[in-house]
Amino acid sequence: MTIANSTELICFFVLASVVVVGSLGVVLLENIVYSAFLLGGVFMAVAGLYLLLNASFVAAAQVLVYVGAVNVLILFAIMLVNKREALKPIEGLQVRRLISGFVCAGLLALLMRVALITPWEVPGPTSIGEEATIRIGEHLFTDYLLPFELASVLLLMAMIGAIVLARRDVISSDVGTGREVTQELIEKTQEPLLVDKSST
Amino acid sequence: MLSIYPIAPFVLLTPGIDLEFSFTEALIGFGLSPQLAHLLWLPLPMLLVLIGAVVGVLVTVWLERKVSAAAQQRIGPEYAGALGILQPMADGLKLLVKEDVIPHRADSLLFTLGPVLVLVPVVLSWLIVPFGQDLLISNVGVGIFLWIALSSIQPIGLLMSGYASNNKYSLLGGLRAAAQSISYEIPLALCVLAVVMMTNSLSTVDIVEQQNSSGLLTWNIWRQPVGFVIFWICALAECERLPFDLPEAEEELVAGYQTEYAGMKFALFYLGSYINLVLSALLVSVLYLGGWGFPIPVEWLAGLLRQPLESPFVQVFTASLGIVMTILKAYLLVFLAILLRWTTPRVRIDQLLDLGWKFLLPISLVNLLITAALKLVFPIAFGG
Numbered sequence: 001m002t003i004a005n006s007t008e009l010i011c012f013f014v015l016a017s018v019v020v021v022g023s024l025g026v027v028l029l030e031n032i033v034y035s036a037f038l039l040g041g042v043f044m045a046v047a048g049l050y051l052l053l054n055a056s057f058v059a060a061a062q063v064l065v066y067v068g069a070v071n072v073l074i075l076f077a078i079m080l081v082n083k084r085e086a087l088k089p090i091e092g093l094q095v096r097r098l099i100s101g102f103v104c105a106g107l108l109a110l111l112m113r114v115a116l117i118t119p120w121e122v123p124g125p126t127s128i129g130e131e132a133t134i135r136i137g138e139h140l141f142t143d144y145l146l147p148f149e150l151a152s153v154l155l156l157m158a159m160i161g162a163i164v165l166a167r168r169d170v171i172s173s174d175v176g177t178g179r180e181v182t183q184e185l186i187e188k189t190q191e192p193l194l195v196d197k198s199s200t
Numbered sequence: 201m202l203s204i205y206p207i208a209p210f211v212l213l214t215p216g217i218d219l220e221f222s223f224t225e226a227l228i229g230f231g232l233s234p235q236l237a238h239l240l241w242l243p244l245p246m247l248l249v250l251i252g253a254v255v256g257v258l259v260t261v262w263l264e265r266k267v268s269a270a271a272q273q274r275i276g277p278e279y280a281g282a283l284g285i286l287q288p289m290a291d292g293l294k295l296l297v298k299e300d301v302i303p304h305r306a307d308s309l310l311f312t313l314g315p316v317l318v319l320v321p322v323v324l325s326w327l328i329v330p331f332g333q334d335l336l337i338s339n340v341g342v343g344i345f346l347w348i349a350l351s352s353i354q355p356i357g358l359l360m361s362g363y364a365s366n367n368k369y370s371l372l373g374g375l376r377a378a379a380q381s382i383s384y385e386i387p388l389a390l391c392v393l394a395v396v397m398m399t400n401s402l403s404t405v406d407i408v409e410q411q412n413s414s415g416l417l418t419w420n421i422w423r424q425p426v427g428f429v430i431f432w433i434c435a436l437a438e439c440e441r442l443p444f445d446l447p448e449a450e451e452e453l454v455a456g457y458q459t460e461y462a463g464m465k466f467a468l469f470y471l472g473s474y475i476n477l478v479l480s481a482l483l484v485s486v487l488y489l490g491g492w493g494f495p496i497p498v499e500w501l502a503g504l505l506r507q508p509l510e511s512p513f514v515q516v517f518t519a520s521l522g523i524v525m526t527i528l529k530a531y532l533l534v535f536l537a538i539l540l541r542w543t544t545p546r547v548r549i550d551q552l553l554d555l556g557w558k559f560l561l562p563i564s565l566v567n568l569l570i571t572a573a574l575k576l577v578f579p580i581a582f583g584g
Binding site: 003061075129 | 235236239310340341342345346348349350352353355356359360362363371374375378379382385402
């Protein structure tokens with residue numbers, strides 16, 4: 001085994017264990033801030049796995065989108081609404097945990113079975129390396145144009161939705177229940193401090 | 201100021217001197233396997249760039265102290281070395297021996313990890329900065345995109361240290377830093393995209409080579425004047441330099457996310473911000489000012505003097521000229537940034553977000569559109 005091969009193997013095992021342990025931490029940790037930071041670590045490790053597969057553009061895009069945008073926004077939301085109050089105890093928490101544990105174990109078993117019985121081609125297709133950027137662009141603007149555009153429409157809808165939810169002065173009733181909402185704008189318009197009021 | 205940079209012993213032009221080849225050949229001559237020799241070679245350029253980055257920070261700190269002194273009609277550091285040139289060393293030494301304080305009830309793990317997460321992506325981005333044709337650590341194909349991706353990790357470190365300090369000023373500073381960095385990354389990326397569109401490549405080496413066909417006249421600043429200005433504004437905002445240093449606005453937030461930090465952890469923030477400044481200046485020079493290129497192409501000069509391009513003398517000369525030009529351009533921009541810091545007032549947070557979202561973003565989009573149109577109409581001038 002050459003040095004390059006063994007380095008790759010070590011990197012793979014380190015990254016894979018980071019992904020597995022990190023995602024378990026995301027789900028199981030009590031502190032939501034730790035979960036969010038760990039999620040960033042998991043995204044980074046996934047980007048590392050892409051790098052190992054010679055897909056550097058996908059790795060960089062993963063870091064930019066998932067770590068730089070999604071995870072930062074999650075952290076932002078958590079820290080802006082950081083209420084220090086104890087959560088209400090949920091009824092039947094143990095039973096819920098057991099059920100979700102069973103569902104997850106079943107899913108894991110299914111995926112393991114799929115991974116084991118599929119006749120994988122070893123070694124897989126050779127990676128195209130740096131040409132991948134061009135190839136991805138070609139695909140996005142030819143045969144994957146419709147999903148690409150639909151995704152942008154989806155993002156636009158999410159953005160408009162967020163603005164409508166945040167601007168209560170536009171819609172003053174709750175969209176779901178129809179009740180009047182008396183939530184005011186968080187930031188009120190302020191008068192400048194230094195204007196001399198006596199002169200006007 | 202320039203002589204402290206050693207001439208980087210990387211790979212020079214392929215037909216001429218190839219230091220990597222000679223180094224590995226020498227080690228193979230000692231009986232090592234080729235793989236092991238390559239493994240021993242790998243850390244050398246990285247170490248050299250790391251040292252270069254840190255020395256660059258020392259120079260920048262000294263420059264900042266001197267220029268700020270001149271702007272305020274003071275003398276500035278004077279006693280530590282000639283013209284106070286050893287002052288940054290003294291600063292660093294002081295931070296090194298200071299007590300490392302972790303505040304009571306702060307989250308010590310995240311508190312320690314925060315500064316590291318701020319510094320590491322910035323240092324890693326030096327991977328793609330070219331000082332010459334082959335004078336860079338790695339000519340990765342995704343090049344400049346890697347830098348954009350890496351710089352988007354930084355806000356996580358800022359949020360982390362802001363949260364872990366258990367201090368309202370720190371948290372506010374961290375949130376401001378993240379908001380600022382997210383909003384200014386978009387126009388920044390759009391400006392880079394316009395340059396990339398003209399180059400047809402993301403690699404920093406290709407971007408510089410495309411500009412240097414006939415020296416000064418083909419630099420991107422003439423083809424992308426708007427992009428240049430927007431990129432520079434956004435780079436200053438990403439570095440949290442003074443017109444945009446809201447995350448650490450000392451009159452409002454004490455020192456923002458770094459309020460609770462002392463000693464080496466504070467030094468990591470300090471180092472990170474200055475490395476980021478030098479890196480941004482280097483990237484402006486790579487993207488818009490022709491990178492390592494001399495205003496008159498070296499090939500013309502060599503042809504004028506009837507020197508073959510492959511001769512060792514011309515190669516060493518070209519490489520040193522490239523390094524000097526890159527650093528000269530970068531430090532001119534650093535000087536500009538320092539002047540801006542000591543002459544402009546800070547913007548308010550609403551002005552900052554207005555400028556980013558309502559002004560820079562539309563203009564950079566229009567710039568991208570116009571570049572695309574010009575590329576279709578004049579494929580010769582705008583990279584067909």
